[in-house]
Amino acid sequence: AQRVEATGVQGSWTAGGHGYGKAYEFTGPYGHPMRLFFDVEKFVAEPGFESTYPDRPERRSSHAAAPRFLDHVTVASSDVRGFAKWYNEALGFRVMAFVDLDEAPITVFSVLTTNEKSHDLGVVLDTSSRAGRVNHIAFWVDATEDLLRTADVMMENGTAMEYGPSIHGVGEQNFLYFRDPSGLRVELNSGGYRNYVPDWEANTWKPSEGSNNFYKNGAMPHSMTESFPPAEGFTATEEGASPEMKEALLNPYAKQGRG
Ligand SMILES: [Fe+2]
Incomplete structure (x- = not known):
């Protein structure tokens, strides 16, 4: 305090x-x-x-995903680097990675941690006028097979997957995104690195390096840029961007061959 x-x-x-x-x-x-x-x-x-x-x-639950614990929460902020700096200085989170756009020096994502995981707090850029929003919550499953089994059960029960299964470049986790009945985005994670380096220096990734999808073989759906509760106007882009930049800023991962 x-x-x-x-x-x-x-x-x-x-x-x-x-x-x-x-x-x-x-x-x-x-x-x-x-x-x-x-x-x-x-x-x-x-x-x-x-x-x-x-x-x-x-x-242990015998239902579908059967997650073991809450893995992380990813929120939305008007200033990703400012957010990371404050949570590092005030609450002691280590800053593990940034993602800057290929087209402009704009930071759209960062991951922070209090432990050996790549992140237990994530932050995405949000230029809406609504502060304090959340992008998704994520649960941990022990093995990638659990994640694939969940995908199978969801398909068999008519629940659409929003993105994945695939692997993030940042943090190296296997991921699967879907929406819960309220509309909130939920992620499942497994795998990933374990990092105990106390003076870790965050790499700055680009979407073209596979920051979000390291396989770079599937464009991220535009719905993934939505945070909650909903807000008006551009919510994933920097205000004041040139018109030709806006399409890329809205969803920097939407190009085939990027991640
Ligand atoms: Fe996540």
Whole structure:
């Protein structure tokens, strides 16, 4: 809380809520409501759902994806590098990678982490007037086969996949995107690197290097640029871009042969 307030952001303390104790709540400089807390109520499985593994809170689901844990959240911000800098300086996230457009020095994506994964917080560029939006939430599955099995189950049950399965260049995770019944984008991840380098210096990727789809054999659908809740106007492009630049800025991954 002291580190947050030292940056000029003012929050407030609460006594806690459902499942968590004393908390510090603030709105980040790019409009995202944040809550910091330490004490949590440990999850206890309902009778019949206990795992035979003593360290697991609940037995493995036998349904479709059967994710193991929440992997990351990717939010939207009007300034990707500013967002990364603030969360690095105030909350100690390591900045793991940036993506700049091929056509212009505009940063459209970054990944940050508090641990050995490539990211537990992502950020995409958002030039809408609506601050604090989310782009997707992602769950972890143990193996790529789990991800492919989920794709199979979704196809068999009439649920469209939005993008993937494929592999990100940034972070090297296998990915699959789809929408939940509310319309929110959900991702499944597996694989990826483990990075313990304390003074890691972020590479800046270009879409043409396969930042998003390292196989570079499938154009990203335009729907992937939507964040939530919806906003008016250009939401994935930089205001003031020249007309000839706007098509590329709207979806920099839309060209065949890019990733
Ligand atoms: Fe993601």
